[in-house]
Amino acid sequence: MSMLSGKWWKQSLVGSALLLAILLAIVAIVALAGSTTDMRILMVFLINVIAAISLQTYAGNSGNISFGHVGFMALGAYGSALFTADPAIKAIGIPDAPAFIREAQISFLPAMLIGTVIAVAVAAAIGRVFVRLSGAAAAVATLGFMVIVYTLLSNAEQLTRGSKAFSGIPEYTTLGWCVALLALTIVVARLLRDSNTGLGLRACADDPIAGQAAGVDILNSRYVMWVASAAGAAIAGALYAHYIGAILPKAFHFELTFVLVTMVIVGGRSITGAVAGAALITILTEVLRRLENGFSIGSINLSEAPGLTTAVLALMIVATLTIRPQGLVSRWEIEELLQRWQLRQKPQASARTEENHA
Amino acid sequence: MATQGAILSIAGLSVSYGTVHAVRQLDMEISEGETVVLLGANGAGKSSTLNAIVGLAPRSGGRLVFAGEDITRKPTEAIIRSGLALVPEGRRLFSNMTVRENLRLGAAALSTAEFDRERQALEDMFPITRRRAHEQAGLLSGGEQQQVAIARALLARPKLLLLDEPSLGLAPIIVNTIFEIIAELKRRKVTILLVEQNAERALSIADRAYVLAQGRLELSGAAGSINATTLEKAYLGEREHA
Amino acid sequence: MQLAFQQFINALSLGSIYALVALGVAILFSILRLANFAHGELMTTAGFTLYMTLASGWNWVLAVIAAIAASVVAALILERVAYRRLRNAQPLTLLMTSFAVSVALQSIFLLTFGARPKGIELPAFVDASFRIGGMRVQWLDIAIILITAAIVFGLTLFLRKTVIGLALRSAADDFQTTRLMGVKANALFVGAFVLSGMLAGIAALFYFATVPNVVPSSGFEPMLKGFIACVIGGLGSLPAAIVGGFLLAFLEVGSDALLSDNFSPYLDAIVFLIAIVILRWRPGGIFGVRLTAEQRV
Numbered sequence: 035m036s037m038l039s040g041k042w043w044k045q046s047l048v049g050s051a052l053l054l055a056i057l058l059a060i061v062a063i064v065a066l067a068g069s070t071t072d073m074r075i076l077m078v079f080l081i082n083v084i085a086a087i088s089l090q091t092y093a094g095n096s097g098n099i100s101f102g103h104v105g106f107m108a109l110g111a112y113g114s115a116l117f118t119a120d121p122a123i124k125a126i127g128i129p130d131a132p133a134f135i136r137e138a139q140i141s142f143l144p145a146m147l148i149g150t151v152i153a154v155a156v157a158a159a160i161g162r163v164f165v166r167l168s169g170a171a172a173a174v175a176t177l178g179f180m181v182i183v184y185t186l187l188s189n190a191e192q193l194t195r196g197s198k199a200f201s202g203i204p205e206y207t208t209l210g211w212c213v214a215l216l217a218l219t220i221v222v223a224r225l226l227r228d229s230n231t232g233l234g235l236r237a238c239a240d241d242p243i244a245g246q247a248a249g250v251d252i253l254n255s256r257y258v259m260w261v262a263s264a265a266g267a268a269i270a271g272a273l274y275a276h277y278i279g280a281i282l283p284k285a286f287h288f289e290l291t292f293v294l295v296t297m298v299i300v301g302g303r304s305i306t307g308a309v310a311g312a313a314l315i316t317i318l319t320e321v322l323r324r325l326e327n328g329f330s331i332g333s334i335n336l337s338e339a340p341g342l343t344t345a346v347l348a349l350m351i352v353a354t355l356t357i358r359p360q361g362l363v364s365r366w367e368i369e370e371l372l373q374r375w376q377l378r379q380k381p382q383a384s385a386r387t388e389e390n391h392a
Numbered sequence: 393m394a395t396q397g398a399i400l401s402i403a404g405l406s407v408s409y410g411t412v413h414a415v416r417q418l419d420m421e422i423s424e425g426e427t428v429v430l431l432g433a434n435g436a437g438k439s440s441t442l443n444a445i446v447g448l449a450p451r452s453g454g455r456l457v458f459a460g461e462d463i464t465r466k467p468t469e470a471i472i473r474s475g476l477a478l479v480p481e482g483r484r485l486f487s488n489m490t491v492r493e494n495l496r497l498g499a500a501a502l503s504t505a506e507f508d509r510e511r512q513a514l515e516d517m518f519p520i521t522r523r524r525a526h527e528q529a530g531l532l533s534g535g536e537q538q539q540v541a542i543a544r545a546l547l548a549r550p551k552l553l554l555l556d557e558p559s560l561g562l563a564p565i566i567v568n569t570i571f572e573i574i575a576e577l578k579r580r581k582v583t584i585l586l587v588e589q590n591a592e593r594a595l596s597i598a599d600r601a602y603v604l605a606q607g608r609l610e611l612s613g614a615a616g617s618i619n620a621t622t623l624e625k626a627y628l629g630e631r632e633h634a
Numbered sequence: 635m636q637l638a639f640q641q642f643i644n645a646l647s648l649g650s651i652y653a654l655v656a657l658g659v660a661i662l663f664s665i666l667r668l669a670n671f672a673h674g675e676l677m678t679t680a681g682f683t684l685y686m687t688l689a690s691g692w693n694w695v696l697a698v699i700a701a702i703a704a705s706v707v708a709a710l711i712l713e714r715v716a717y718r719r720l721r722n723a724q725p726l727t728l729l730m731t732s733f734a735v736s737v738a739l740q741s742i743f744l745l746t747f748g749a750r751p752k753g754i755e756l757p758a759f760v761d762a763s764f765r766i767g768g769m770r771v772q773w774l775d776i777a778i779i780l781i782t783a784a785i786v787f788g789l790t791l792f793l794r795k796t797v798i799g800l801a802l803r804s805a806a807d808d809f810q811t812t813r814l815m816g817v818k819a820n821a822l823f824v825g826a827f828v829l830s831g832m833l834a835g836i837a838a839l840f841y842f843a844t845v846p847n848v849v850p851s852s853g854f855e856p857m858l859k860g861f862i863a864c865v866i867g868g869l870g871s872l873p874a875a876i877v878g879g880f881l882l883a884f885l886e887v888g889s890d891a892l893l894s895d896n897f898s899p900y901l902d903a904i905v906f907l908i909a910i911v912i913l914r915w916r917p918g919g920i921f922g923v924r925l926t927a928e929q930r931v
Contacts, residue, residue, distance in 0.1 A: 170669035348738035
C-alpha cells in the first residue's frame with residue numbers, strides 16, 4: 035500500500051505515534067500507581083520490547099527467524115559494560131585485560147555506541163551467510179551463532195571474567211533512556227518496514243519467485259535488515275547491562291533466546307505484533323511467577339525463572355500457536371488494525387440502518 | 393437417491409478453496425462397468441471433483457456414496473482402501489524410487505505374496521513395468537510414467553478407477569497408446585471415471601459424459617448424443633440437457 | 635602416527651554419535667518438514683532413565699532397553715500431544731512449537747530431578763580397552779562405531795525392503811500421493827517418530843557412556859551438533875546427515891589436535907565458525923539440493 039502513495043513515511047510516523055502513545059500510557063500508569071517491583075518489571079519489559087522490535091525488523095520482513103540476536107545483545111551488553119565499569123573493580127576482576135579497556139571509564143552514550151558498533155561489525159561480517167539460508171537451516175545456523183558468542187564470552191576470562199558475573203557496571207539505564215531509545219527503535223523499524231526495501235522483502239517472504247520477478251534483491255534487502263536489527267539488539271543489550279549492573283554469559287543464552295523469539299512469533303509478523311507479543315509474554319510470566327511465589331518480590335531476571343514457570347509458559351505458547359498460528363495481530367500494524375476494525379463496524383452499522391428502514 | 397447398481401453417487405457436491413468455488417452443487421452417478429467421461433474447459437472444476445471424491449480437495453457440501461458406503465467424511469486413505477484409485481494429474485510417480493517400488497506402494501494394503509500375484513498379472517498388460525522394473529521412475533519418459541501410474545493404481549484391484557487427464561503433456565503417438573490402454577481396461581470391465589481435455593477421443597471411448605463449466609454441471613447424457621455443437625455451447629456455459 | 639590413529643578412532647566414534655543424532659533429526663524433517671529441537675530432550679529422557687535404572691541396580695541390558703523405550707515413548711507422546719494438530723501449520727509455527735516443547739521438557743526435568751548433575755553408574759566394561767601396536771583403544775569406541783554401522787545398514791534395508799519403509803521414503807517425496815496409495819497418514823507420522831525416538835535413545839546411550847552424567851539441559855549440545863551436521867550435509871537428506879555428522883566430528887577432533895591447548899575451550903565456537911564458512915560457500919549444505927532431490931535413502 036505504502037508504495038502507492040507518495041509520502042509512505044507519513045503512515046509509518048502515524049503508526050509509530052499510535053504505538054508509542056499506548057506504551058507511554060502503560061508507562062504513566064505504572065509510574066503513578068505501580069510498586070517498585072512493577073517499575074522493575076516495566077523497565078525489563080521496555081528493554082525486551084526494543085529487543086523484540088529489532089528481531090522483528092529482520093524476522094518479520096524476511097520471513098526468516100533468527101535465534102542469534104541474543105548474541106548481538108550480548109555483544110552490546112559486554113561492549114558497553116567493559117568501557118564504563120569502575121577501573122578499580124576492573125583492576126581486580128579483569129587484571130589481564132588490555133589497558134585501554136581496564137582504565138576506560140566513559141559515559142553511557144559513547145559506550146553504548148561502542149557496543150553497537152561491535153555488534154554491527156560482527157553482523158556485517160557474517161550476515162552474508164545467514165541471508166542466504168531460510169527456514170530450519172536459518173534457525174539452526176543462527177542458533178549456532180548464538181552458541182559461538184556464548185562460548186567466546188564464557189571462556190575469554192581475561193576480558194569478561196568468563197562464566198562468572200561481570201559486575202560494577204554503572205546503572206545508567208533510566209526510564210527516560212528506555213523511552214527515548216524505544217521511540218527511536220519504533221520509528222526506525224517502521225520506516226524500514228514501510229520502505230521499498232521492507233515492502234519488497236515482505237512480498238518475497240510471501241512469494242519469492244513473484245517478488246524476485248518484480249525486481250526485489252532478496253539477499254541485499256535481507257542484509258540491510260539483518261545489520262539494522264543487530265544494532266537494535268545491541269542497544270537493548272547495553273540498556274539491560276546498565277540496568278541490572280551485572281551480567282554473565284548465561285543471561286544471553288537459550289532461555290533469553292526462547293523468550294525473545296516467542297515474543298515475536300506469538301505477536302505476529304509486524305512491529306505492532308512484536309510489542310503485543312512482548313506484552314503478552316511479560317504478563318504471562320509475571321502472573322505465573324506470582325501464582326508460584328505468592329505475591330513476594332520475584333527476581334526480574336527472566337533467565338532465572340524456575341522450572342515450573344518456564345514449563346507452563348512454554349506449554350501456553352504451544353497452545354497459543356495451535357489456536358492462532360498467525361500470531362496475535364497476524365501481519366497488521368496498529369493503524370491497519372484500526373482501519374480494519376472501522377471497516378468491519380461500518381457494514382454492520384449500515385445493515386442495521388437498512389433493517390430500521392424496513 | 394442412489395440408483396440400483398450405482399457404484400458411486402455424488403449428490404450436491406461443492407468444493408471451495410476459501411472464497412473460490414471450484415465446484416457447485418454437482419450431482420453425478422457412475423454404475424458398475426461403465427466408462428464415464430467428465431469434460432470441461434480449463435478451470436471448470438474437473439480435477440477438483442476427482443480430488444474431492446478421494447478427499448484431497450476441501451468438500452464444502454454434498455454427499456458421496458461409494459459401493460453402498462457413505463464416504464463423505466472419510467480420510468483419503470480410508471476411501472482408497474474401500475476400493476477407489478486415482479491416477480493424479482501429472483502422474484506423480486515417486487521419482488526417486490524404482491518402478492517396482494512405486495508399484496509396491498500401489499498395493500500398500502496387500503501382503504507381499506498377494507502383491508507378486510497381482511503384479512505378474514499386470515506385467516503382461518504393461519510390459520514396461522517388467523522391462524524397467526529396477527530403474528528410477530523419474531528417468532522414464534512421460535508415456536512410460538503414465539503407464540506405470542495406471543498400473544500402480546490398478547494393483548489394488550479398485551472397484552472404480554479415476555483417471556485425471558492421462559493424455560496431458562504427451563506426444564500424439566503416445567496419447568494413442570494411453571487411449572488403447574483405457575479401451576483395454578473398458579473391455580476388462582473396469583469401471584472408469586475419466587477426466588479429459590481431449591473431448592473427441594474421450595467421447596469415442598466413453599458410455600456417458602458429464603460436462604462442467606465454471607464448477608456447474610452444464611450437460612450430461614449418453615456419449616453418443618453429444619456432438620461438437622452441444623459441447624461448444626456447454627463449454628460456454630449455455631445450459632442444455634441432452 | 636600412533637596419536638593420529640587414536641584421533642582417527644576418536645573422530646569415528648564421535649562422528650557415529652553425531653550421525654545418529656543427525657539421522658533422527660533428518661527423518662522427521664524429511665517427512666514432516668519438522669525441525670524437532672526437542673530431539674535433545676528425547677536423549678535427556680534416555681539419560682535420566684539410564685541414571686534411574688542403573689542407580690536402582692538394574693541389569694545393564696534391561697537399563698539399555700528401558701532407556702531406548704523411554705525415548706521412543708517420549709517421541710510418541712510428543713507426536714500425539716504437540717505435533718499432530720500442527721501438521722498443516724506454517725514451518726515457522728512448527729519450528730517455534732518444537733522450540734517451546736524443548737524448553738518445557740527441560741523445565742520438567744529441572745522440576746523432577748533438580749539442576750545438579752546425576753552421575754550414571756556405568757558398568758565397568760565401558761572403560762575396558764585393548765592394546766594394538768602400542769596404542770590403547772577403548773572397546774567402547776569400537777562398539778559405538780560398529781553398532782552405528784549396523785544401524786545405518788539396518789535402516790537402509792528397512793527403508794528399501796518394507797512397505798512402511800517405502801511409504802516413509804515416498805512421503806518425504808510427495809505426501810499427498812502417498813496417501814493416494816491408501817497409506818495411513820497417522821501410521822507414517824507414528825512410524826517416523828518411532829524411528830526418530832529409537833535413534834535418539836541409541837545416540838543417548840553412546841553419548842552418556844562417554845559423558846557419564848546427566849543434567850536437564852544435557853540434550854542441548856548433542857542436539858545442536860546433530861542439527862548443524864544436518865545443515866552442513868544438506869537438510870532433509872539422510873545420507874547427507876550421516877556425512878555431516880562425521881564431517882563435524884572430524885573438524886572437531888582435527889581442530890583440537892592441530893590447535894594449541896589454549897584454544898580447546900573455544901572448540902565449539904571454532905567448529906561452528908567453520909560450519910558457517912562452509913554454509914557461506916554452499917548454502918544448501920555440502921551435498922546441496924542435488925542429493926536431496928535425487929538420492930534420498
